[in-house]
Amino acid sequence: MKKYDVFVIGSGMAGMTIANKCASKGLKVGITDELPYGGTCALRGCDPKKVIIGATEVRDFAIRLKDKGIDTVPNVNWRDIMAFKQSFVDAMPPKIEKGYRHNDIDTYHSSAKFLSKNTLQLGTDTIEADKIVIATGAKPRVLDFEGGYLALSSTDFLNLKELPQSLLFIGGGYIAFEFAHIAARCGADVTIVHRGKRPLENFEQDIVVHLINATKELGIKLVLATEVSKIEKRDNHYTVTGTTDGKEMTFRTETVFNSAGRPPAIFDLELDKSGISFSKEGVAVNEYLQSASNPNVYAAGDAADSKGLPLTPVAVMEGHIVASNIIKGNTKKVSYPPMPSVVFTLPTLAAVGLTEAEAKSQKIEYQVNYNEVGNWFNAERLNVKEYAFKTIVNKEDHTILGAHLIGPNAEETINLFAIAIKTKMRIHDLRTMIFSYPTLSSDIPYML
Structure with a gap:
């Protein structure tokens, strides 16, 4: 039996953060993943998707400016863009594993199953650890109908x-x-x-x-x-x-x-043998991201039933919190800043903060600013048809509760709204800022 101070199940962004941070403090760490190291975002999600979207953005831009300075609309070469995408994907697992070796982290390539509160079975290996972290992410929902x-x-x-x-x-x-x-x-x-x-x-x-x-x-x-x-x-x-x-x-x-959703990938871990409470939302965790029923276990990212959105930056943040609590004892409670969420379509849809329904349910006195602004200069110069915003403002202190955008550069503009919400910036301060012009961000004062 091999013994560790910390053993991490899952080598996505949460697991990688926890393993490296704990190892940097001198703890004996092991990690396993049944899939190539890197997790969904880097290998099977956000990053490769965004590379492919880049090619379609070029085509979309050319179509919008056809006969407005652009004569020829390019076609997307699927094989070439997939090869370009794969160059990013292939580089990640060996790079990550090299980092683990540099930090003296033992690496495994196997699924894990709990044997007891602090022991795991990994193929032919039995692992015992003072702390076990579940960072297994999510996987596609099983379609339980015929075919x-x-x-x-x-x-x-x-x-x-x-x-x-x-x-x-x-x-x-x-x-x-x-x-x-x-x-x-x-x-x-x-x-x-x-x-x-x-x-x-x-x-x-x-x-x-x-x-x-x-x-x-x-x-x-x-x-x-x-x-x-x-x-x-x-x-x-x-x-x-x-x-x-x-x-x-x-x-x-x-x-x-x-594409019917992605539940947490925890149901093959035989959690019942470890005394870990869980639900369809993930491992039940407390404010320290520690298992609510087994103090030897922590969970982070999509595997936990925390209040964080299923987003890579949230997983990284939770990873830092788990690592800190393992190293120092439970001293750091999880607290989420505004979490921007984006649908990377064209046009792009982006949101941060409360929806109107959420503001209403919390009985907040609010004001809604909603408008379709396809006639604004930024929309017309890009020949964009769909450009709209909905901002929700707290009537009492004149701060932003939520921002919801669709249109060009929405994935970037939404980050400025996230900063404004986190810092409780008053709308007067945003309205009187000088933004570089003409940029999409310079439209923000007119959205309030």
């Missing part, structure tokens, strides 16, 4: 050697929208089938409606209030069956993708 196993995952999409002529996405969250926009801009026929009446339910619906408009204009078929019940393989295509208001309908497509 559900035939649907590919977001990982599969990011590794397509050739782009299919037609694709169907099951689910109406950000993954479906982002990948649908990529595929449609590369010439594919795309359908999104969502069981709810509204897609992107966690975002401000006054802004989502603009993304729906842009999505439909791109030629993507958006089918709502439809529950998928079956996938069948037929020769060189798939038939997907769904039900709307009791009526059955079918869709023919070359490829089907499961």
Whole structure:
């Protein structure tokens, strides 16, 4: 049996942060991951996705400025952009493992299962640790209907050697929208089938409606209030069956993708043997990100049922908190700053802080500023159709409660709103700032 001060399950951004920080303080650390080191964001999510989106941004910009100075619209070379993407992905695991070796961290490449409160089984190895950290992230939801196993995952999409002529996405969250926009801009026929009446339910619906408009204009078929019940393989295509208001309908497509959500990847760890409380939301943790029922265990990132959004920067922040609490004892409570969230479609949708519904439920006296501003200079110079904002302001102290944007550069502009919310900057101070002009950020004073 091998013994450690700290053993980390999962080598994504949370796990990597914890392992390296604990090792830097002289603790004996081990880490394992059944997948290549790096986690979802670096290898199967945010980073490779953004590389691919870069090519579609060029094409989208050229289309908008066609006959306005641009004569030729470029095509996206799928093979070339995938090779470019892979250059980033392939570099990560060996780089991360080299860092672990430099810090004297023992590395394993195996799934883990609990044997008791502080012991694990990793293949043929038995591990005992004073502290065990669960940082296993999330994985695609299992589609438990007939033929559900035939649907590919977001990982599969990011590794397509050739782009299919037609694709169907099951689910109406950000993954479906982002990948649908990529595929449609590369010439594919795309359908999104969502069981709810509204897609992107966690975002401000006054802004989502603009993304729906842009999505439909791109030629993507958006089918709502439809529950998928079956996938069948037929020769060189798939038939997907769904039900709307009791009526059955079918869709023919070359490829089907499961984008129906990502629950925490904790249910194969045999947590019952360790006395760890958990739910479908993740490992139950206290304010120190320590297991609510087993003090030997901590959890961070998507594996924990914390109040943090499932975002990479949140996982890193939680990783630092867990590491600090392991090193110093439980001295650091988790506290979340405003967490910007982005749907990387074109146009981009971005949000931070409270929605109007949340402000209302908290009985805050608030004011809403909402406007469609396709006639503003920044929209017209970029020939953008969908440009809108919704800001929610506290009437009592004149600070910003929430900001919701759609349009060019929204993923960057939203960070300035996050700073304003965290620092409780008054709207008067924002209105009287001098912004560089003409930039998208210079529109902020007019959004308040």
